[in-house]
Amino acid sequence: MKKEFSVVGKPIIREDGFDKITGRAKFADDYKFDGMLHAVMLRIPETHAKINSINYSEVENDQAVNSIITFADIPGAKKVGMIKNDQPIFCDEVIVTPGDVLAMLVGEDVARLRLALSKIKVKYTPLQTLTDPRKSLEPDAILIHPELGSNLIIHHPLRKGNIEKGFAESDHILEQTYTTQLIEHAYIEPEAVIAIPLGQNGIKIIGSIQNPFSARRIIAAVVNLPLDKVQVIQAQLGGSFGGKDDTMCILSARAAVAAIKVNRPVKIRYTREESILESYKRHPYILNYKVGFKNNGKIKAMKIDILADGGAYCSMSPFVTWRSVVQATGPYEIENVHTDVRAVYTNNPYTGAMRGFGSPQPIFANESLMDEIALQLGIDPVEVRKINGLKAGSITATGQKLQNHDVNLLTVLDTAAKETDFQNKWKKYKKDKSIIQKYDFTKPVFNDSQFIEPDQLIKKGIGLAASYRGCSLGAEGIDAAACYLSIQNDGSVYLLSGLAENGQGLRTTFSIIVAEELGITTDNIFYLETDTSRVPDSGPTVASRATLMGGGAVKNAAEILRGRLEELIRAEWKLKNSDEIIFHDNKILTTDNRQLTTYKDLCKLATNRGVNLATIGWYKSPNVDWNEHTGQGDAYFTYVYGCQVAEVSVNLGTGEVYLDKITAVHDPGTVINKLGAEGQIYGGVTQGAGYGILEEATTENGLIRELNFDQYLILTAKDIGEIKPIFVEGKEIYGPWGAKSLGEPTLELTAAAISNAVSNALGKRFFSLPLNLEEVLLGKKLRPVEVKRGSLQ
Amino acid sequence: MIPSIEILIPKNLNEVLGILSNQDKNFKIIAGGTDVVTGLKQESNRFINTEVLVDINRIAEVKGIEKRNGKISIGAASTFTEIYTNPIVSSELPILKKAVATIGSLQIRNRATIAGNFVNNAPCADTVTALLVYNATIEIESTNSKREISLQEFLQGPYKTQLKKDEIVTRINIPVPPKTFVGDFYKLGRRQAVAISRITFAVLMELNGNKINEIKIAAGAVTPIGTRFPELEKYAAGKEANNDFIKSLASKLGEEIIKLTGLRWSSEYKLPVVQQMFYQMLKRITKK
Structure with a gap:
């Protein structure tokens, strides 16, 4: 029976919200x-x-x-x-x-x-400089770090089944190359x-x-x-x-x-210019995909070759590209897979961790490819994904059997399709051939036939993308987290996790977990300043692992203290071990709704009886395994699933893509803070959309041209239409009440969904992010000749 | 970073003119500061030698919007928010209002001023095309002179104007356009707000039935500075505004821009867009 929650799943305002909007919050420079x-x-x-x-x-x-x-x-x-x-x-x-x-x-x-x-x-x-990653591994390439003997940072191979046999059994073979761009995190605080x-x-x-x-x-x-x-x-x-x-x-x-x-x-x-100049960025990828599939839509083989530009330093490249190798096929069950992912050194700005972490790039490629398969076979994008999609018991590209959680890929896909009337709209907007005209730059002056009638200027399109994502660190390394929890004799609570608040709302999420367990409200909980001397090392706050791992530790701590309180209650009120005790609404009750005492009085009593009301909670992930030579193993102990649908209007005259609506359906397991979870979707989708149509840090011989926000453009509130979050809460045995990951999945899908929507509107496919004005109108990027800003003259 | 700099806050126009008449120092007039402050911060060559900033925000003579003698007079230091919310501008100068609405963000429009937009004379200045089709003139004063010239004359080249060291722009005057004139403004940026314009143009025309009595056309960002197209306007006057003619006018705008600007890295994108969107605008105006 599902337990009714008092606080979990409700919309709770973040504990630092007031300080931040009133300017009281103290940032490092303050x-x-x-x-x-x-x-x-x-x-x-x-x-x-x-x-x-x-x-x-x-x-x-x-x-x-x-x-x-x-x-x-x-x-x-x-x-x-x-x-x-x-x-x-x-x-x-x-x-x-x-x-x-x-x-x-x-x-x-x-x-x-x-x-x-x-x-x-x-x-x-x-x-001499080396700025083209495709040349990094050439025999005569200069070495960025001569002492390492090679420009290869890492190579992740993955071999499953027999790739030749898979292609031989296929009715169709399709091969495409995709590229993605360098982007900046663009945090508001340098x-x-x-x-x-x-x-x-x-x-x-x-x-x-x-x-x-x-x-x-x-x-x-x-x-x-x-x-x-x-x-x-x-x-x-x-x-x-x-x-x-x-x-x-x-x-x-x-x-x-x-x-x-x-x-x-x-x-x-740092000034903004120094920040953009020196800080690391998201990896640009060059992705080659070859896919073999049957007439009935079943994919038989996928051969993937990915090259990531790691820039001048290794940073997180081995882990970023490891996530890519695990997830590169997308959420599909494919018998024969042959993947190579390499990261190389260049003299470009170095690249490392960024929300998404090696997933937005392959998702753009594999989800574009899925739409192409559908078009080639005359089926729709939902159908082709259903034919190949991961289900309970499916074997992933790394040979892992999906079990012990709801494998909700098809559920999120169906929910998104139904919510948006996807299939009908997709068929209605679909074009059989490209409706974007080809411009001949040697004849720049228009002839009469080039003008578009006003009612034909704007075309609508709809597109989707789906993904599965391994939760937390997986086989990257040790995965455990701690939390300090201390109840005072008046019932107020100190809480501190070893994971850090990075704006994602972790303190509020963790406070909710304690409040739920102790039957109190979050305003009884004081979240302490994050300080390495006060709480055990819990690893980094990355990989959308805070709620799952950190939340697990918080719940563990709360359960330990509650256990001690229950022991005291049983002794004091002479209850049997089998009698359930309810902590609810600041009261301590028996199952027949008899109030034994209040939470406050209980804490006072516990103090007087010498009960220890402080503890360290701990949560360690179950084991995962990985064979680095074959790319096989149980890469992550659990997964989340998501599907986003983009509805766009495209201006045939300017190449502008208007984002009318993004529907984001995610299974993050149990939602702890509804408001926080929705916030993750609004933010992640907006960032992902910027990656899709606008953002790009371009370089001239390794130097970034866009060193401030007058040139490095991110989307504004006016550039994005409605964002509709929908949660499908799948069952999960790990994490606090089965809560998993959400932060990164929200970002990784949007660019691919938008690109598929633009393709649906125009009858033309795009292979290079971002789909900016020039890419949509001319099918290529244009670069300024001069690096200098006009306004600096 | 911004060097330490002297700031003077005069109380009336005479004081301003007196300050500016001192030729020994490098003055820069500051109103909203949306160009000056960023220019100083970026160590732009146009601002780097500034020794004294003259704050004109308290000068009544350069504020206010009023209608007199068939003209609308806009104080040079009127902010874009003041212009946008002004009832005279709303009813008489809709093209200017539309242009103003596309500038930066609300915060920028609350500070940035209209004269600042063209005194800086960036090719992408958003309001210039609107002011040009309205035949705006500007009043310029110094201690020993007062002159009024057309905006087109005032703008000399990218980031260059006729303004002398001892002068200040005090007012922008716009003849009230007859009610028979219709028009529109267009801006394309890389995003929907806080965007530097990549293309702007404005059209103001009088139609007699379907015949073009008179048309004024201006473009910015696709040309070295915001500019009118007299040849194009002459070509269009008296013509029937049918579909074929509108197409030919849009193509001719493309030709004229190539003549003025030559082909640049961005032309491959901007030329097809400016012709296409100019055609769209003319269709919109002539359909009304």
């Missing part, structure tokens, strides 16, 4: 300390260069410069990384991408420090961090840090201190989306090196 200094970065306007010498003589006696911080000041690790230690804190011999930092100046006044920067004389020799030296007690860091424990590990290695001497506190975070990980670890380490040297607090605060 912190100031007596004697605090600032640090500014020394860079050179090059992409790849050998540093011959750096002459500081003109700033050594500069009153504005308190200290020059270089490579030589680093007490510990000179190079760091999330997976591979290939990224220098300060570059002493060579820079390999434009964001690289040579040294820092520390002083009281940022303006004067920046002036001093220009007086430092750096002698360097520009080196990076900021303060390092405070504590003498014998080490160092304290306050920053806009996504993963305080990762930062602690990197800082400790760089300043050569044990972990307990590095205290990392997370300030309120102004957005992250996976982007405040590596960059913030390195900035924190730089600030720590400086603070220890000058023995004063040191702040680093």
